[in-house]
Amino acid sequence: MKKKREIGKEIQTTGKRKAAIARATLTPGKGQVFINTFSLKQYSPETAKLRIQEPLLLAGDTAKQVDIKIKVTGGGWNGQAEAVRLSIAKALVLLNKDLKKIFLDYDRHLLVADVRRKEPCKPNDSKARAKRQKSYR
Numbered sequence: 326m327k328k329k330r331e332i333g334k335e336i337q338t339t340g341k342r343k344a345a346i347a348r349a350t351l352t353p354g355k356g357q358v359f360i361n362t363f364s365l366k367q368y369s370p371e372t373a374k375l376r377i378q379e380p381l382l383l384a385g386d387t388a389k390q391v392d393i394k395i396k397v398t399g400g401g402w403n404g405q406a407e408a409v410r411l412s413i414a415k416a417l418v419l420l421n422k423d424l425k426k427i428f429l430d431y432d433r434h435l436l437v438a439d440v441r442r443k444e445p446c447k448p449n450d451s452k453a454r455a456k457r458q459k460s461y462r
Contacts, residue, residue, distance in 0.1 A: 335350060335351065335352050336419050336420060337349065337351075337416075338412045338415040338416040339412055339415075340407075340408040340410070340411030340412030340415065340438065341408055341411070342400065342405075342407035342408040342411065342438070342439060343400050343401075343404040343443075344400040344404060345397060345399045345400030345404035345405040345407070345408040346397065346398055346399055346400075346408060347395055347396070347397040347405065347408035347409045347411070347412040348395065348397075348412065349393055349395045349409070349412035349415075349416045350393070350394045350395075351391050351392070351393050351416040351417070351419075351420065352391060352392050352393075352394075353390065353392070354390075354391055354392025355392065356388060356389035356390065356392070357393070358377075358381065358392075358393045358395070358413075359392075359393070359395065360377070360397060360409060365377065365378070370402060373402055373403065373405070373406035374406075376410055377406055377410050377413070379410060379431070379432070380410060380413045380414040380417060380435055381413065383424070383427055383428060384417045384424055384427075387417060387421045388417060391420065393413060393416065395409050395412060395413070397409055407434070407439075410434075410435065411435065411436070411438060414428050414435040414436055418436065
């Protein structure tokens with residue numbers, strides 16, 4: 326079994342968080358990261374940018390040998406950041422199997438998606454868990 330995949334090939338992965346879906350394409354390059362055609366340096370808010378950088382910093386030299394292009398849709402800024410983070414980490418693990426243990430030790434959500442979703446609203450009620458009030462008079 327090979328530990329490392331050839332860098333000459335393109336790797337595609339997806340990541341989901343809440344309503345956000347991120348599709349990452351990893352190609353040989355100089356370590357540039359683009360999210361919806363914007364560079365990671367231009368990405369805001371700052372907390373989301375830092376969360377996205379975590380798998381890149383943990384990967385070290387492996388991340389500097391590839392370019393990553395990500396398309397992300399749906400959800401809010403935090404869900405999008407988590408989805409992007411997941412898709413980047415999955416792609417880097419496909420490239421270098423040694424990173425799997427490093428990512429899992431740091432944060433399990435780098436490789437394992439959070440499957441929780443919003444509960445649907447019940448008939449004749451305003452929210453998923455809220456019940457109609459009763460007045461007995």
